[in-house]
Amino acid sequence: MLKKGEEMKRKLAIALIMLTMFMSTIDSYAAKVGCTSTKRRVCVTVGKDKDGKDIVQCEDIYDTKCVDKIVGVLYYTKDINGNVYDMDGKMVGKNGEVSVDLDVNAITKSIKKPDNQGIEFDKRKLDNLYVKTQEEALPNTREYNNAYGWKTDKALQYKDFMKNFANKGLQNMSVENSKVDLQTGKVQATLKGSFPKDGLNLSRYKNDQAALKNYLGHMPDSLQKQLDYMNKEGTVQRELVMVPYAVEVHTSYSRKVEVIPPPPAQDPKPKGGIIIDDVIGCPSYLTWTEIDHDKVVTSETYFTDSKGKEYKYNKVTWKPHKYRYRIDFTTDVTITDAKGRNLKTNSIKSGYGFKVETKTTHKVSGGDGRPHTLELNIKTPQLAYEQHDWNMTHIYKNQPKVNYLKSTGQWSYDTPVNPLSKTRSNVIYTDRELEDGKHKIFIEVKNISVAGRYLCTKNFEELTIKGNMYEDYTVN
Secondary structure, three states: OOOHHHHHHHHHHHHHHHHOOOOOOEEEEEEEEEEEEEEEEEEEEEEEOOOOOEEEEEEEEEEEEEEEEEEEEEEEEEEOOOOEEOOOOOEEEOOOEEEEEEEEEOOOOOEEOOOOOEEOHHHOEEEEEEEEOHHHHOOOHHHHHHHHOOOOOOOHHHHHHHHHOHHHOOEEEEEEEEEEOOOOOEEEEEEEEEOOOOOEEOHHHOOOHHHHHHHHOOOOHHHHHHHHHHHHHOOOOEEEEEEEEEEEEEEEEEEEEEEOOOOOOOOOOOOOEEEEOOOOOOOOEEEEEEEEEEEEEEEEEEEEOOOOOEEEEEEEEEEEEEEEEEEEEEEEEEEEEOOOOEOOOOOEEEOOEEEEEEEEEEEEEEHHHOOOOOOOOOEOOOEEEEEEOOOEEEOOEEEOOEEEOEEEEOOEEEOOOOOOOOOOOOOEEOOOOOOOEEEEEEEEEEEEEEOOEEEEEEEEEEEEEEEEHHHHOOOO
């Protein structure tokens, strides 16, 4: 249990420690309670463009509401006669009553809004202004710590403050003539009220400032002034009184931002087309046309804002382009006799047989270097045959004028075994009575499937007859 003198010393110590943190008459801090913004879009038709379409201009309107809170304290002293003085020694009240002007800067800088735009205070519209009493200003330990900068993990200091300061501060407080200067951000209000008879005694250390400085470790200028005035006036007692306050400034602001529309959507590349030419008969080639589109880029104005500024974009259009293609099939024919001699450069005697072999290839051309997109879906020929114009009789049977060739795969055909051959040779016989000279042979490769169409290759070859097979035999 503390004695009365020790209890007063502890109370005074708390008061003086807090005084060391404030070197001016009014101390305060600004707390951003926060801002909220909503956005709405307003559009109007301002005319028509060259194509007769409506020209629409839009604005995004950001409606922002803010609440800024300023918390601080006013310091006064009261003598035994009830006269009240500010920290510069100026008397501001009598008989324990005071009427003073609160003059604090509510906003020191612009506040960033959710739309990330800085809005200067003088551009806002003042909606409401609230100046609150000490109980409202410091309702809890957190607000107390913010106001006085006294960081502690204990609640004892706050309880002592409420007991020894707040309860001995301005009573019956009223707030009058509150207003805010929108250009300077200053809040002004008249605070009225009275102080209780029992304040905190400062005269204890009036004549022992060394002890006070030793106790505090620091002598604040404002406290030194009070002690000087007390000595000068011979005042027996001065009491320290404090008036905490809180100011809430409610403001709003509407900001308009012209909406710059995005460039028009680009037309996608048109789908190309393929035109396959008609097939008449059974040709050895197929032709077709592919329609593609070339990209053309031009710079065009798509929007002009309210200030006349033009916005351009690279407009893309598509110009049709036709590409011609052709696929050709070619068949190479080899004609040899039974011994393998090339009969295109050599002759054969009548009555002997010859052999036909084919090899078919194809080639795609055209398109100016652009690869074709047509699915050719090429399939191998269905058959191939040899045809000649002579009759060939073999004792009991006749050899046909048309002889079908045998597929050997890989787009190749050759001569099958002749049923008239006793040695099962794969040859086609010439007639024994065939006269000397050149005789035509026709070879056709049929039904090559390309893109669902059928193509053929036709080869006209010549066989040279010179002599007769009987010349090779001697009759005794």
